[in-house]
Amino acid sequence: MNYDFSDKEFTLFVEIEALIGNFAKQTDSEKNDPALSEKNTRKALALLSQTPYLKLGLENLPDYNGLVTLMGAMEVVAAASPSLFLSIETSARIFGRILSAWGSDDQKAKLLPALLNGQIVGAVGLSEDTMNVENDPLTTTGTAHHNQVTISGHKQYVINGPVADWFAVAGRMDGKNVLFLVKKGTEGLTIGEKAATLGYEGATISKILLENCAIPADQVISPKNDNDLLATLRLWENQILMGASLGLMKRAFETAKTYAKSHRTGGRPIIAYQEVGFKLSEMLTLFQTSQLFAYRAAWTADTEPKDAESLTLCAKVFCTESAEQVASQAMKILGGSGFLSGNPAEGAFRCAKYGQIAGTSTEISRVKIGDFALGSMK
Numbered sequence: 001m002n003y004d005f006s007d008k009e010f011t012l013f014v015e016i017e018a019l020i021g022n023f024a025k026q027t028d029s030e031k032n033d034p035a036l037s038e039k040n041t042r043k044a045l046a047l048l049s050q051t052p053y054l055k056l057g058l059e060n061l062p063d064y065n066g067l068v069t070l071m072g073a074m075e076v077v078a079a080a081s082p083s084l085f086l087s088i089e090t091s092a093r094i095f096g097r098i099l100s101a102w103g104s105d106d107q108k109a110k111l112l113p114a115l116l117n118g119q120i121v122g123a124v125g126l127s128e129d130t131m132n133v134e135n136d137p138l139t140t141t142g143t144a145h146h147n148q149v150t151i152s153g154h155k156q157y158v159i160n161g162p163v164a165d166w167f168a169v170a171g172r173m174d175g176k177n178v179l180f181l182v183k184k185g186t187e188g189l190t191i192g193e194k195a196a197t198l199g200y201e202g203a204t205i206s207k208i209l210l211e212n213c214a215i216p217a218d219q220v221i222s223p224k225n226d227n228d229l230l231a232t233l234r235l236w237e238n239q240i241l242m243g244a245s246l247g248l249m250k251r252a253f254e255t256a257k258t259y260a261k262s263h264r265t266g267g268r269p270i271i272a273y274q275e276v277g278f279k280l281s282e283m284l285t286l287f288q289t290s291q292l293f294a295y296r297a298a299w300t301a302d303t304e305p306k307d308a309e310s311l312t313l314c315a316k317v318f319c320t321e322s323a324e325q326v327a328s329q330a331m332k333i334l335g336g337s338g339f340l341s342g343n344p345a346e347g348a349f350r351c352a353k354y355g356q357i358a359g360t361s362t363e364i365s366r367v368k369i370g371d372f373a374l375g376s377m378k
């Protein structure tokens, strides 16, 4: 286990920070405006395609330490703009990993280069209309006839729904869990309006409805071990939510630190008050512990995949719950200005809630971690 980043990795982080950090500062990437979100997502993907970032986790890049490098790089992107991060990761890392892990050679050739060049945006429909896939089987179904498959189902929350060119839709066909690749504009695919959300307002989220939506049969992805499909998608989602949490903590911590040094009251900067320093030290402890936990989970997913699920759930709970605590402490340091809309600390606080309910929620994670612990005690 070595989580020290190499010079090449640091160079990559600096490059990403320069590209996406500067872009996020120039554009209002957290603004609730669907047209702007689409423009920003496409531009951000194009910028990142100039670096190896979009390929991390999808390809074996010898200069980098797999998912550990990815975790470090995700922190940089999420700290620059949480909303851009969510859109980019859904497209490159979840839609992209679906293709790279399970796609046929033809499917990969058709979509992966364009995805990794930032020319197309992907979205993933997993959660069904009225239930959580953790508890119930998928209800979206595909029926094959001749060279076509007709899909019916509703997906309640789809990140990038209003802006995506391609959707990977999870469903059942011939008694198996599969993914249907559906192109925007396909007859029978209806995209809902952008939903208003508590956080990540600059990302687009909508329902998608599939009503007798016919796709060519070669647009079905059928993983060999279909029983692992949902758990694998959740694992990838949980990794992204850890990266998001690290970025939110960095954003909140840096904002609070800068403010504590510059804001004066009682004739001195507030950092001179010991209680403010204690808050910063608690925040930094949670942030750095989360980093180590996330790196270890990432390293285990690369090296000992069979041990990764339980460790990732532990790390995901720790990182996502810490993100809320760190953002909350940052808001206290910012005083009244922390309560005003639009500062990075209150934005991080709102976004942190998403990490706790999405992927494997904190509650479901705790149940599963307990099950793993009991299993290992047998």
Ligand SMILES: Cc1cc2nc3c(=O)[nH]c(=O)nc-3n(C[C@H](O)[C@H](O)[C@H](O)COP(=O)(O)OP(=O)(O)OC[C@H]3O[C@@H](n4cnc5c(N)ncnc54)[C@H](O)[C@@H]3O)c2cc1C
Pocket: 090, 124, 125, 126, 127, 130, 131, 132, 133, 134, 135, 157, 158, 159, 160, 197, 205, 354, 357, 358, 359, 361, 362, 363, 364, 367
């Ligand atoms: C902004 C946003 C974006 C999203 N983007 C996407 C996307 O791009 N693609 C996609 O497929 N989905 C997406 N989702 C859906 C998201 O994954 C689900 O909201 C999530 O899986 C939770 O499902 P649910 O809302 O039905 O909650 P429920 O499952 O109804 O859970 C409600 C509460 O009950 C608890 N609970 C449920 N089951 C158990 C259990 N077995 N044990 C203990 N506690 C339990 C939960 O922890 C939670 O506290 C998105 C959601 C949001 C809010």
